[in-house]
Amino acid sequence: MxxxxxxxxxxxxxxxxxxxxxxxxxxxxxxxxxxxxxxxxxxxxxxxxxxxxxxxxxxxxxxxxxxxxxxxxxxxxxxxxxxxxxxxxxxxxxxxxxxxxxxxxxxxxxxxxxxxxxxxxxxxxxxxxxxxxxYGQSQTPPVVERLVAGSAAEKGGLRIGDRIAAINGRGMETFDDIAGFVLYRPDELVQVDIVRGGVAQRVAIETGVRIEKDRFGNAYRLGVLGIYSPQMVILPVSVLEAPGVAVERTGKILTTMVDTLGQVITGRRSAKELGGPLKIAQVSGEQANRGIEDFIFxxxxxxxxxxxxxxxxxxxxxxxxxxxxxxxxxxxxxxxxxxxxxxxxxxxxxxxxxxxxxxxxxxxxxxxxxxxxxxxx
Known part of the structure; x- marks a missing residue:
């Protein structure tokens, strides 16, 4: 909190x-x-x-x-x-x-x-x-290093060593892509394309739910699979590479915005999660309290x-x-x-x-x- x-x-x-x-x-x-x-x-x-x-x-x-x-x-x-x-x-x-x-x-x-x-x-x-x-760019491979016992991933049939290639047809290039995609899809059935022992397979997994509360006691449902990543891989980004990385990250942020807006419109997410100026003010203060980097981001x-x-x-x-x-x-x-x-x-x-x-x-x-x-x- x-x-x-x-x-x-x-x-x-x-x-x-x-x-x-x-x-x-x-x-x-x-x-x-x-x-x-x-x-x-x-x-x-x-x-x-x-x-x-x-x-x-x-x-x-x-x-x-x-x-x-x-x-x-x-x-x-x-x-x-x-x-x-x-x-x-x-x-x-x-x-x-x-x-x-x-x-x-x-x-x-x-x-x-x-x-x-x-x-x-x-x-x-x-x-x-x-x-x-x-800070560089995360290139941690989308591979299952460990499974949380009883997690959505374990129940759905994922195994240690599986490489997650795509979820619902969207390519997963890094482990961060997996976390970002699942986060806004709690308790949702997703189709996961994996590569196991060199063989491509598809499994259906119902994502888990993690509840987080803010300081006002509001609860937020976040999606989880219950998998651990391999050791984090961070690669340096040069001046010439930085614009391309920024465009890629902006594209992912926009994709997330479109996805969450679509979920609200279709009823998969509550319209109560839509925030206005007061919510922006609250989060602005919290991010400023956490440090200058968090605030600028x-x-x-x-x-x-x-x-x-x-x-x-x-x-x-x-x-x-x-x-x-x-x-x-x-x-x-x-x-x-x-x-x-x-x-x-x-x-x-x-x-x-x-x-x-x-x-x-x-x-x-x-x-x-x-x-x-x-x-x-």
């Missing part, structure tokens, strides 16, 4: 996670927009009333809002949630209109929008590349998460804009203003509903409702 980091460290850690990640996300939008000649009217970290800010020589207002749960870049001409041309935009002088977001061709607008999530991924790649050079993980979520084809997110731009490129004309407005209003409703839901989950995980019911009772 992680030691309580305290409320002040938790708040500080949360700000140090969200603030820089929002900043680099919006900075991606800003620089690509500037590259294409689009004027940025405002660059804000946080929402709500401005705490402080300044205006640069290009006329961009840089400011910090009192609520540090996001941020935005407002480009000239981007006058509605759907980024559609308005009568106000059409009335602008030609020279001024040419510096607006809507005056740019669809491929430039798409690249400006795409730049935010891409910048989040690039940040994570830099961090993971640094970790790879500092957590920031990289959240950066990947932020990039992934923003690419989902949901109106109001970057992915929703990209979807409309793709349709516009195919149709050779924008989606109708009424359809865009309806879609973005619906998207806003979905996001608000999701935010309320995950916040409710967060408060439940902190036992807030139990304490309130106790006070009322």
């Amino acid at each position: 992680t030691e309580n980091p305290g409320i002040l460290l938790t708040i500080l850690a949360f700000v140090l996670v969200i603030g820089p990640l929002v900043f680099i996300h919006e900075l991606g939008h800003y620089f690509v927009g500037r590259w294409f000649g689009v004027h940025a009217e405002a660059f804000s970290i946080g929402f709500g009333r401005e705490i402080f800010g300044w205006t640069d020589r290009r006329g961009t207002r840089w400011k910090v809002g009192w609520m540090p749960l996001g941020g935005y870049v407002r480009f000239a001409g981007d006058m509605s949630p759907a980024s559609e041309p308005t009568e106000e935009w059409k009335a602008l002088p030609l020279g001024e209109r040419s510096r607006t977001f809507q005056a740019k061709p669809v491929w430039q607008r798409a690249l400006i929008v795409l730049a935010g999530p891409v910048t989040n991924f690039l940040f994570a790649l830099i961090v993971l590349a640094g970790f790879a050079m500092a 957590f920031v990289a993980l959240i950066s990947i998460n932020l990039g992934f979520i923003n690419l989902l084809p949901v109106p109001m997110l970057d992915g929703g804009h990209l979807l409309f731009y793709a349709i516009e490129a195919i149709r050779r004309k924008p989606v109708g203003a009424a359809a865009q407005e309806w879609a973005f209003r619906s998207g806003l409703l979905v996001l608000l509903t999701l935010m309320i839901f995950v916040t409710f989950n967060d408060l439940s995980s902190f036992k807030v409702w139990e304490r309130l019911s106790g006070l009322i009772g």
Whole structure:
């Protein structure tokens, strides 16, 4: 169980996670927009009333809002949630209109929008590349060294010396791949391809369950096989190899995100496990309490998460804009203003509903409702 980091460290850690990640996300939008000649009217970290800010020589207002749960870049001409041309935009002088977001061709607008999530991924790649050079890469072979008595692996027929080649058709190159795949599949029947004595075989194993609890008493079900690895093999990673290792690790993290999201959608995992800002704040404090390396890795993980979520084809997110731009490129004309407005209003409703839901989950995980019911009772 992680030691309580305290409320002040938790708040500080949360700000140090969200603030820089929002900043680099919006900075991606800003620089690509500037590259294409689009004027940025405002660059804000946080929402709500401005705490402080300044205006640069290009006329961009840089400011910090009192609520540090996001941020935005407002480009000239981007006058509605759907980024559609308005009568106000059409009335602008030609020279001024040419510096607006809507005056740019669809491929430039798409690249400006795409730049935010891409910048989040690039940040994570830099961090993971640094970790790879500092700590090396695990190449421990996916071989069963020992079995836990009565474990899922033993019951499923695995033997010492078996090499696990794949699980559910996904290749297992290292022992870490096995642990990472099984961890999010508790009590689930999986097909395990093994090589035993040079002969390929397939066995069906129902994974075991390990229960872990946080300091609030919330229980989490994690999958286990009950096998031990051979002696750990860590290989050094050169500067030239580091980017490739970082891309590989990012790909595995994204795969895990897609898998767990699919499990929630299909009901194999409880939607109660979805966390929001309060949960991120809690984990931010815990990771900061564990040390700078754990905290930096957590920031990289959240950066990947932020990039992934923003690419989902949901109106109001970057992915929703990209979807409309793709349709516009195919149709050779924008989606109708009424359809865009309806879609973005619906998207806003979905996001608000999701935010309320995950916040409710967060408060439940902190036992807030139990304490309130106790006070009322």
